[in-house]
Amino acid sequence: MTTTFGAACCAADEPTTEKPASIEGDYLANVRQVTSGMVKAGEGYFSPDGKTIVYQAVPLQYPFYQIYTQPLSGGEPTLISTGRGRTTCAYFSPDAKQILFASSHLDPNMTETEQAEIAQQEADRKSGTRRRYSWDFDPFTDIFVKDLKSGELTQLTTEKGYDAEGAFSKDGTKIAFCSNRDGDPDLYIMDADGSNVKQLTDAKGYDGGPFISPNGKWVVFRSDRKQEEFLQIYVIGVDGQHETALTDNVGVNWAPYWHPTKPYIIWAGADHSQPGRPNYDLWLMKYDETADGIKPGKVWRITDSPAADVLPVFSPDGKKLMWTSTRTDDHSSQLFIADFQLPEDEQK
Structure with a gap:
């Protein structure tokens, strides 16, 4: 990391009102809102x-998130979901022919x-109330795939309860997801057509937000099993073995995501000690992969804006961060994108 020592020339007792330089320039360039x-x-x-x-957004005339696609070169968003119900966690299939997402549009009491x-x-608006952020584990949420050519929507999960937070493996054969079908939110993995469902975790508390590693061997996820609502980052094998905690602090650590080509994991975290x-920023960890697990390594802070920065993902080539x-x-x-530089690629 490059460091600026410009203040060293000043007298020791000379006051300064200059703000410390942001660390973001060491990793992010050409930051833009998309x-x-x-x-x-x-x-x-x-x-x-x-x-x-592909992303989720709350439109002006509807109260719940819907799923949209949008070209980065410019253009209007295209609605992918049905336009009704709560939706979340959209993901492209590796062949770009389908989009996976979760939706509660089959709620039999949708209008109510x-x-x-x-x-x-409306009541919150009139009273000036700002509700504390809380994710709704809607029991009518299921996982669907939409064929982008035909527009056909196929339901992959039918179990009673919340099925969501799904993502394809790199080869497109598997989907990791979160479900509370057994009464507690745990991790599951299934074939891309919804068959051959296997439970990966069974600890008390929430396990969710899973992503399968680029080599298909591991699943990174977030869990509050240590302390309720205080999430930590974990990794587990796709066979349900070798579970390891990657973070262990007094804070909230969530939305972990694999770098596509290098041994790094990025996530959002805030210190609650x-x-x-606390403010949410992005954090990057280098890891070592062994035959029996993922070992956590050095951690870098990527953002230091007074704004909240969460849900980071890398582009397929690892050169951009969104x-x-x-x-x-x-x-x-809103969504932001920047050119991304790994710590190991810094100019010395």
Whole structure:
């Protein structure tokens, strides 16, 4: 990491009002906002060729997230989901022919669910109430794939309860996902057609947000099994063996994602060890892979903006980073993209 020592020339007792230089320039360049026109948008992922993104966004006239695609070269968002229900966690298939996402649009009481949320949001607006962020584990949420050529929507999960947070393996044969079908949110893995479902974790507490490693051997995820609502990053083999905690602190660590070609994992984290409201930033860890596990290594802080930075993902070639941030003029959550430089590639 390059360091600026310009202040060293000043006298020791000379006061300075200069703000410390941001660390972001060591890793990020050409930072730009790529979504707008929505109440909020986030959790974006790249298409296999890196030219298009898929993400979730709350449109102006509907209370729940819907799924959209958008070319990075410019253009209007295209609705992928049905336009109703809660949706989340969209992901391109490796052949770019399908998009995987979770949706509750089959809720038999969909109209009542929508009306209740609209009424709650209106009451909050009138009272000036800002609700604490809380993810809704909607029991009618299932995983679907949409064929981008035909538009056909295929339901992959049918179990009672929340099935979501899915992502394809690099070869497209497997999907890792979260489900509370057994009464507790755990990790599962299934074939791409929804068959051959296998449970990977069974610890008390939430296990979710899984992604399969580029070599297909490991699944990285977040869990609050150590302390409720205080997430840590874990990794487990696709066979359910060799589970390892990669973080262990007094904080919230979530949204881990693999670098596509180098041994790094990026995630969002905040320190909760001190009083007050902590800020979320992006963190990068180098790891070592052995025959029986993933061993955590050195950690770098990637962002230090006063805004919240969460849900980071790499482009397929690892040269760009996309994440969700409130570093917008109106402080709404939107997607940002930047050119990315690994610590090992820094100019000395």
